[in-house]
Amino acid sequence: MTIQYNPEKRIPHPALWGVLYRSSTPFWEGAKQKELRLQRCKGCGAFLHPPRPMCPHCLSAESEWVRAKGKGKVYSWVTYHESPNPAFKAPYAVVLVELEEGPRIVSNMIDTKPEDIYIGMPVEVVFDDVGQDLILPKFKKAG
Amino acid sequence: MEYNPAFPLLRPYTDFDNRGFWEGIKRHALVFQRCKHCGLFVHRPRPMCPRCLSTEKEWVPSEGKGKIYSYVTVHYEKTGYPGIKVPYSVVVVEMLEGVRIIANVEGIEPEELRIGMPVEVTFEDIAEDLTLPRVKKREVGSP
Amino acid sequence: MFDQYLARRYRTTTRPRKEDYLVRDNAAIVGIGATEFSRDSGRSEIQMACEAIKAAVEDAGLRMEDIDGMVRFAMDFTDEMHLISALGIPELSYFAECGYGGGASCATVMHAAAAVVTGMANYVVCYRTMNERSGRRYGHTPGVGFVKTTPSDHFGYIMPFGLTSAPIWVAMFATRYMYEYGVRPEQLGWVSVVFREHACRNPKAMFYGRPITLQDYLNSRMIVEPLRLYDCCVDTDGAVALIVTTAERAKDLKQRPAYILGATQGTATEGETMTSYYRPRITIIPESWYTAQELWRVTGVRPEDVDVVQFYDAFTCLVPMQLEEYGFCEPGEGSAFCEGGDRIRIGGELPCNTSGGHLSEAYIHGMNLIAEAVRQIRGTSTAQVPDVELSLVTGGLGVPTSAILLRK
Numbered sequence: 001m002t003i004q005y006n007p008e009k010r011i012p013h014p015a016l017w018g019v020l021y022r023s024s025t026p027f028w029e030g031a032k033q034k035e036l037r038l039q040r041c042k043g044c045g046a047f048l049h050p051p052r053p054m055c056p057h058c059l060s061a062e063s064e065w066v067r068a069k070g071k072g073k074v075y076s077w078v079t080y081h082e083s084p085n086p087a088f089k090a091p092y093a094v095v096l097v098e099l100e101e102g103p104r105i106v107s108n109m110i111d112t113k114p115e116d117i118y119i120g121m122p123v124e125v126v127f128d129d130v131g132q133d134l135i136l137p138k139f140k141k142a143g
Numbered sequence: 144m145e146y147n148p149a150f151p152l153l154r155p156y157t158d159f160d161n162r163g164f165w166e167g168i169k170r171h172a173l174v175f176q177r178c179k180h181c182g183l184f185v186h187r188p189r190p191m192c193p194r195c196l197s198t199e200k201e202w203v204p205s206e207g208k209g210k211i212y213s214y215v216t217v218h219y220e221k222t223g224y225p226g227i228k229v230p231y232s233v234v235v236v237e238m239l240e241g242v243r244i245i246a247n248v249e250g251i252e253p254e255e256l257r258i259g260m261p262v263e264v265t266f267e268d269i270a271e272d273l274t275l276p277r278v279k280k281r282e283v284g285s286p
Numbered sequence: 287m288f289d290q291y292l293a294r295r296y297r298t299t300t301r302p303r304k305e306d307y308l309v310r311d312n313a314a315i316v317g318i319g320a321t322e323f324s325r326d327s328g329r330s331e332i333q334m335a336c337e338a339i340k341a342a343v344e345d346a347g348l349r350m351e352d353i354d355g356m357v358r359f360a361m362d363f364t365d366e367m368h369l370i371s372a373l374g375i376p377e378l379s380y381f382a383e384c385g386y387g388g389g390a391s392c393a394t395v396m397h398a399a400a401a402v403v404t405g406m407a408n409y410v411v412c413y414r415t416m417n418e419r420s421g422r423r424y425g426h427t428p429g430v431g432f433v434k435t436t437p438s439d440h441f442g443y444i445m446p447f448g449l450t451s452a453p454i455w456v457a458m459f460a461t462r463y464m465y466e467y468g469v470r471p472e473q474l475g476w477v478s479v480v481f482r483e484h485a486c487r488n489p490k491a492m493f494y495g496r497p498i499t500l501q502d503y504l505n506s507r508m509i510v511e512p513l514r515l516y517d518c519c520v521d522t523d524g525a526v527a528l529i530v531t532t533a534e535r536a537k538d539l540k541q542r543p544a545y546i547l548g549a550t551q552g553t554a555t556e557g558e559t560m561t562s563y564y565r566p567r568i569t570i571i572p573e574s575w576y577t578a579q580e581l582w583r584v585t586g587v588r589p590e591d592v593d594v595v596q597f598y599d600a601f602t603c604l605v606p607m608q609l610e611e612y613g614f615c616e617p618g619e620g621s622a623f624c625e626g627g628d629r630i631r632i633g634g635e636l637p638c639n640t641s642g643g644h645l646s647e648a649y650i651h652g653m654n655l656i657a658e659a660v661r662q663i664r665g666t667s668t669a670q671v672p673d674v675e676l677s678l679v680t681g682g683l684g685v686p687t688s689a690i691l692l693r694k
Contacts, residue, residue, distance in 0.1 A: 152445075153445040155441075186564070187564070193556075212563075213461045215461060222451050224445075224450040227448045243564050244443070245443055253511065
């Protein structure tokens with residue numbers, strides 16, 4: 001089951017943090033288009049996540065944003081029994097998904113109860129329009 | 144002074160140590176912190192007397208008289224505060240008690256400003272939650 | 287509290303022993319790197335920091351993995367964690383930050399020198415990055431979105447009165463300085479004209495190719511009386527980075543080392559950030575005076591031995607004041623020293639701000655001044671002073687400050 005929100009509370013918005021460095025803007029633009037995008041260095045092809053202005057392997061400042069396949073496995077997860085933020089209704093789970101390409105992202109499950117999540121569970125990305133001008137990448141159990 | 148109401152003036156931050164000063168200003172009274180132990184006037188308000196390190200203090204009304212110690216007149220609107228129309232003047236006044244305060248002027252044109260000009264303190268109620276001291280010309284020899 | 291300072295009595299007997307100052311001759315600046323200086327960089331501050339650090343590492347002839355220390359400005363919006371992740375620096379064993387805006391400039395080198403001399407790190411990078419022209423401009427009043435001023439309590443006594451930006455804060459000192467010493471605007475104008483001349487020799491300066499005359503200075507618009515447009519430094523988008531290591535390691539690297547003879551910090555009582563209006567006299571800068579006394583004490587150098595100096599010139603009036611505080615002339619004589627420009631220009635008795643300084647090259651909070659001081663030692667400045675042995679840099683004014691003295 002999907003995470004429940006309190007409609008009159010403000011969901012923390014990525015723009016609150018991402019503005020200063022600018023590196024993450026293409027990730028959230030991709031989410032608006034319902035695409036999972038990852039930054040890849042043009043110099044050596046390494047995936048850079050979290051996004052950054054320079055590639056730590058080859059020091060190139062040139063990078064591109066490519067569409068990720070969207071498949072991965074659960075690397076770790078937590079279950080909140082008491083919600084820390086009024087926007088979210090407890091209980092809910094937060095997962096750390098290791099994508100096939102290598103990088104890991106934090107997200108929620110859209111269709112799985114917290115007690116059914118396990119490390120190594122295969123997942124694939126879906127996009128959830130949660131309102132408040134926010135479309136978030138989430139995961140469902142893969143076949 | 145002419146204000147632009149779209150930009151309210153910045154309010155001072157009041158805390159344990161300076162509340163007495165700003166509450167005095169609200170009542171149209173200029174008060175200064177004085178150390179109860181050694182009698183030193185301390186401005187701006189501090190938690191401890193810098194001379195004898197006592198934390199005992201009292202708020203003593205000032206005579207409200209002093210001389211201009213230095214002054215500026217802001218001409219360029221982007222350098223000044225957008226809530227105040229340029230040109231506007233700001234002065235540092237050395238009070239008879241020996242301490243200095245910063246204030247705007249009332250009834251003194253920029254070209255009239257002189258170091259050493261005798262002034263006295265008056266007050267302006269700018270908003271419900273903001274009263275500020277001002278200085279105007281003082282006749283020397285007045286009581 | 288102020289008696290010692292007002293009488294210009296600096297007691298060396300209460301200071302550490304000179305022989306215990308381990309930094310002298312044991313550390314050096316071995317690499318300098320910078321982005322271009324512009325009105326709009328078109329990219330983020332962290333990216334410029336990466337580029338400047340990468341350039342400094344290449345300048346030093348090192349590899350990025352050699353960097354194991356980092357010193358930043360507390361005021362900087364970037365941090366060690368994200369920089370090392372972008373640069374691929376595996377670990378840092380020393381990281382520090384220096385506060386008070388521009389006062390931190392030479393202090394970053396001082397902390398880096400202390401780290402390498404005490405064996406905490408091998409190669410320490412000091413940097414500053416800012417989009418100050420395209421982003422938040424220090425010459426303008428900062429964000430008006432907040433109605434209550436910050437818990438920096440002193441702002442409550444100045445902000446409601448419209449004393450809201452650096453030019454206004456400094457102008458209050460300038461009025462008093464000009465009054466007490468009878469300073470004429472032309473005397474300050476010469477500082478602006480001469481530093482612009484130096485910038486016109488430096489293709490990387492923001493005002494390269496745009497000389498000004500004293501008449502241009504006097505005709506320029508009044509920003510906040512008594513400061514005119516050409517009294518104020520530029521706002522810049524850019525980044526500068528420096529690499530510091532021990533003198534021993536410096537010998538084997540690519541460039542001629544700029545050995546650190548002394549690096550000091552100083553602050554003094556009764557101060558407020560840029561607004562110390564409560565001291566017995568406000569025509570003086572006790573922080574700078576004390577930093578200078580410490581510097582002359584630990585290096586054994588006298589002001590007259592210095593060959594070239596980069597003064598922190600956020601505003602022209604600060605240059606004569608620093609000439610007095612650092613002991614290049616008597617109190618009150620700083621403006622006469624600058625009049626005519628002959629003594630402070632290249633070829634004169636004390637060449638100042640030879641790349642154009644903050645007034646005409648770029649304003650990277652003092653770091654571009656340190657880079658120029660290093661170039662003077664290396665012999666690669668665009669306005670090179672012949673036979674430079676000692677090169678001085680001063681840190682930001684009106685705040686706890688710092689200074690360094692480099693030698694060949």
